[in-house]
Each structure stands twice: as structure tokens, then as C-alpha cells.
Amino acid sequence: MESTxxxxxxxxxxxxxxxxxxxxLRRSLRLTSSxxxxxxxxxxxxxxxxxxPRSTRKTKRSLAMTTNTKRIPxxxxxxxxxxxxxxxxxxxxATLPKSLPCRTREMEExxxxxxxxxxxxxxxxxxxxxxxxxxTGKTMCVLSAMRNSKFEVDAGVPLRPYTFVEINGLKVASxxxxxxVIYEALSGHRVGWKKALHLLNERFSNGSGVHKDExxxxxxxxxxxxxxxxxxxxxxxxxxxxxxxxxxxxxIIGIANTMDLSEKLLPRIxxxxxxxxxxxxxxxxxxxQEIISSRLKGLDAFEEQAIxxxxxxxxxxxxxARRALEICRRAAEIVDYxxxxxxxxxxxxxxxxxxxxxxxxxxxxxxxxxIHEVFQAPHIQMMKTSSKLEKIFLxxxxxxLYRSGLSETTFEKIVDRPTHGHLFPSxxxxxAQWVYDCINARIILPTEGYLVGRVPPAHLSPFxxxxxx
Ligand SMILES: Nc1ncnc2c1ncn2[C@@H]1O[C@H](COP(=O)(O)OP(=O)(O)OP(=O)(O)O)[C@@H](O)[C@H]1O
Ligand SMILES: [Mg+2]
Numbered sequence: 001m002e003s004t005x006x007x008x009x010x011x012x013x014x015x016x017x018x019x020x021x022x023x024x025l026r027r028s029l030r031l032t033s034s035x036x037x038x039x040x041x042x043x044x045x046x047x048x049x050x051x052x053p054r055s056t057r058k059t060k061r062s063l064a065m066t067t068n069t070k071r072i073p074x075x076x077x078x079x080x081x082x083x084x085x086x087x088x089x090x091x092x093x094a095t096l097p098k099s100l101p102c103r104t105r106e107m108e109e110x111x112x113x114x115x116x117x118x119x120x121x122x123x124x125x126x127x128x129x130x131x132x133x134x135x136t137g138k139t140m141c142v143l144s145a146m147r148n149s150k151f152e153v154d155a156g157v158p159l160r161p162y163t164f165v166e167i168n169g170l171k172v173a174s175x176x177x178x179x180x181v182i183y184e185a186l187s188g189h190r191v192g193w194k195k196a197l198h199l200l201n202e203r204f205s206n207g208s209g210v211h212k213d214e215x216x217x218x219x220x221x222x223x224x225x226x227x228x229x230x231x232x233x234x235x236x237x238x239x240x241x242x243x244x245x246x247x248x249x250x251x252i253i254g255i256a257n258t259m260d261l262s263e264k265l266l267p268r269i270x271x272x273x274x275x276x277x278x279x280x281x282x283x284x285x286x287x288x289q290e291i292i293s294s295r296l297k298g299l300d301a302f303e304e305q306a307i308x309x310x311x312x313x314x315x316x317x318x319x320x321a322r323r324a325l326e327i328c329r330r331a332a333e334i335v336d337y338x339x340x341x342x343x344x345x346x347x348x349x350x351x352x353x354x355x356x357x358x359x360x361x362x363x364x365x366x367x368x369x370x371i372h373e374v375f376q377a378p379h380i381q382m383m384k385t386s387s388k389l390e391k392i393f394l395x396x397x398x399x400x401l402y403r404s405g406l407s408e409t410t411f412e413k414i415v416d417r418p419t420h421g422h423l424f425p426s427x428x429x430x431x432a433q434w435v436y437d438c439i440n441a442r443i444i445l446p447t448e449g450y451l452v453g454r455v456p457p458a459h460l461s462p463f464x465x466x467x468x469x
Contacts, residue, residue: 282319
């Protein structure tokens with residue numbers, strides 16, 4: 001099997017076995033790349049003007065050839081990466097770590113689930129729900145487990161052929177569009193979401209439209225599953241209902257941050273979701289320390305205490321590995337910049353006081369600076385100092401942006417959003433005017449006069465003194 005991300009869609013990747021077509025494509029790519037190395041590209045001929053003297057022509061041709069080869073500049077080619085530069089690269093979130101420390105048990109559980117489901121003849125009703133706070137390695141573990149099983153298959157371990165489809169709820173324009181994406185991944189055809197839903201229902205219930213050879217199990221990974229929550233919850237219902245259909249052979253892995261998603265779902269959905277759960281707890285400081293150290297293995301760039309300091313700080317706040325890596329990378333950037341500046345100016349900077357064996361390492365003070373930068377950014381400060389109402393408004397705005405999938409929204413769309421179908425008895429439901437009046441009065445007003453269905457008090461301007469008027 002071979003992983004081939006579909007180039008047309010960023011939110012979708014599938015694993016399919018190698019086909020003669022893909023082999024031919026690879027061959028043609030090889031041919032293209034060797035052709036591009038040829039010293040006589042078509043553009044060179046165009047530069048060759050017949051009116052030009054021979055010597056000038058020669059110079060022009062060689063110039064065109066040089067620019068065409070797009071050579072890497074010499075200084076960049078011979079530049080030996082320093083440990084600090086390598087550390088910066090290793091701490092990038094996009095860098096794939098060689099190992100995933102502290103998540104061995106979780107990886108084993110995911111692998112066992114996938115293998116068990118694939119080897120089950122019917123693959124009926126197989127769902128795994130993974131939850132945990134952000135940055136705890138949920139996505140990375142599932143992708144690594146899937147990659148490892150692909151390597152095993154490549155190495156000759158007998159495992160039934162399967163398809164792997166990965167979808168991120170954050171990247172689909174609306175929850176319903178997920179039908180379109182799933183159908184496209186399974187069939188290769190692009191249709192509207194309503195048609196896709198109809199075809200998927202038919203495909204899974206009676207196997208129509210599926211060639212006999214295509215009836216292999218499909219592992220469907222849905223990241224950010226909670227974003228598919230709709231008013232009537234129909235999208236989540238369909239997704240969790242399909243694995244119970246006789247011809248679906250669908251294995252679902254859902255990932256979300258919400259711990260109590262199943263409690264929020266209608267009973268008919270939570271019962272289909274099954275009981276197989278996997279919780280990714282926040283990392284402890286020792287675990288964060290191990291994660292950072294494993295990325296920096298073999299590099300002389302960080303002091304031990306600096307890594308411990310960053311890990312303790314993040315563990316006390318969130319236990320988010322993403323945050324810990326970002327802080328360390330920023331600290332490495334600060335030190336790298338200082339080093340380069342001091343090299344340029346030809347003198348050792350007076351601020352460099354943590355030199356070790358003639359090298360400068362990232363110390364606690366640099367981590368402190370990085371933390372300060374990350375948490376003292378103007379937008380973070382603004383959020384921290386906002387009032388409760390302003391925070392509620394910001395949260396509502398982010399929610400609306402997630403729902404619409406757009407980067408902009410209007411005030412009306414945020415305040416006039418329809419309420420949920422069911423009401424929670426412990427909550428009070430007020431009209432939007434209560435929010436405006438509270439902001440104007442700068443206090444939390446009693447909600448009684450603003451309850452849904454009542455005529456709210458007159459909405460008065462805060463710029464006019466009503467008593468005086
Ligand atoms: N055990 C680990 N070892 C190495 N790197 C890790 C580990 N856990 C997390 N990371 C790093 O932290 C980053 C976040 O991981 P990931 O995206 O898997 O988190 P997540 O739990 O899916 O977060 P979210 O809920 O926000 O999607 C990744 O860049 C990953 O490299
Ligand atoms: Mg994730």
C-alpha cells in the first residue's frame with residue numbers, strides 16, 4: 001500500500017495500493033526531472049538572437065543556462081548548519097519527530113483497534129473516539145499508527161488491504177460538505193453533498209455502485225469531530241450509523257477536544273458511537289521534558305535546566321506539547337539571532353553570559369524571554385484584560401467563524417444566531433438586547449426583564465442622560 005495525498009484537496013488524504021498508472025507517473029516524473037537537467041532548454045534558444053555577434057551570443061546562452069538551472073548559491077550550499085540552526089528546525093511543529101515518546105500505550109491501543117477492525121470479516125460498527133486537550137498528540141499518534149501499519153504491510157506483514165481516508169472537520173466549509181469529501185475519497189468522483197449523501201447511503205446499505213475489488217475496509221479518520229455538530233445532529237448520526245450498515249466496511253476514528261461529546265449527543269447517536277474511548281491527558285513536566293529532549297538529541301543547543309524550566313511552565317498552564325515546542329523554538333531563535341549579531345559585529349556580546357565551552361546555549365533567561373513574548377503579545381493582553389461580557393462576545397465570534405468556515409462575520413450574525421433546539425433547565429435564555437444594555441450600563445443587569453418572549457425594557461442610548469432630559 002502507498003500513501004498518496006490527493007493533490008486537489010488539502011483536507012483529504014487517501015492510501016491506495018500502487019497502480020500501474022502511478023508507476024507510469026513516477027517513471028514520467030523521473031524522465032521529466034532528467035530532461036530538466038539537459039543543458040539545452042527551449043528558453044535558451046529564444047535568447048539566442050541571430051543579429052548578435054557570436055561571442056555575445058555565447059555569453060548570453062551560458063547566462064541563460066545558468067539562470068535556468070536555478071543553482072543554490074555557493075554560500076548556502078557550503079554553509080554548515082550549526083547546532084542552534086538544527087535545533088530550530090527540529091523544534092518546528094511541522095517537523096516529523098523520529099519517535100513519539102510518552103504515547104506508547106495510546107499508539108498500541110490505536111494500532112490494535114485498527115488491526116482488529118480490519119481483520120474482522122464484517123467490520124461492523126467499529127468506532128473509536130479519541131479525546132483530550134489541545135497539543136497532546138492525538139492527531140500525530142493516529143497518523144503515526146497508520147504510517148507504521150503501512151510500513152508493516154510494505155515489509156510483508158499479512159494484513160488485509162484497506163483504504164485510509166483522513167478528513168479534518170475544520171477544513172470542510174460546512175458539516176454537510178463532509179459527505180462530498182468522503183464520497184470523493186471513496187469513488188474519485190466529485191458531486192454535490194446531497195447527491196453524495198444519497199450515493200453513500202446506497203453504497204453502504206446495499207453495496208450498489210461498488211466494484212467487487214473495491215470492497216475493502218476503509219479507515220475513516222475524522223479530526224475535529226465536534227465541529228460537525230449541527231442543530232439536528234444529522235451529520236454525526238449518519239457518520240456513526242454507516243459502520244453498522246451491512247456493506248459499509250467502515251472503521252471510524254473520531255478525534256475531538258470535547259470530553260463529554262457523547263453526553264451532548266442524542267442517545268441514538270451516542271449508542272452508535274460505542275464505548276471505545278481513548279483519552280489523551282495533558283502532559284506532565286517530565287513528559288514534556290522528554291519530548292523536547294528527544295527532538296534535540298545529539299544537538300548541543302540547550303541547557304538542561306532551560307528545557308526543564310520550559311516544561312514546568314507549560315505543564316503548570318496546559319500540558320500542551322505544541323506550546324512547549326513553540327516556546328523552545330522561539331528561545332533558540334533569540335539566541336541564534338544574538339550569536340549571528342555578535343559574529344557580525346566581531347565582538348562577543350555582553351548579553352551572552354551563558355557560554356559553555358566557547359558556545360552559546362539556550363538558557364533559562366532565553367526561555368523566560370520567549371515565554372514573555374508568547375504570552376505578552378498585544379492580542380493576548382487584550383483578551384486577558386477583557387471583561388466577562390467581552391470574552392463571551394469573542395467566544396461567540398470564534399464559534400460563528402468555525403460554523404461558517406469564513407474568516408469574517410457581521411455583528412448581527414453573532415448576536416442573532418438561532419438557539420439550540422433543546423433548552424437546558426439550569427440556564428436562563430435572554431434576548432440579545434441584554435448584552436448591549438449590560439455593556440452600556442457596565443454591570444451585569446438582572447435577566448428577568450430580558451427573558452425570551454418578554455417585551456424588553458426600552459433600549460436607551462448610553463450617550464444621553466435620561467434623568468436630565
Ligand atoms: N509525544 C510526542 N512526541 C513528540 N511530539 C509531540 C508529542 N505529542 C505532541 N507532539 C507535538 O505536538 C504538536 C501537536 O500535536 P497534535 O497535533 O497531534 O496535537 P492534538 O492533540 O491533535 O492537538 P489538537 O487537539 O489541537 O488538534 C505536534 O507538532 C507534535 O509534533
Ligand atoms: Mg489534532
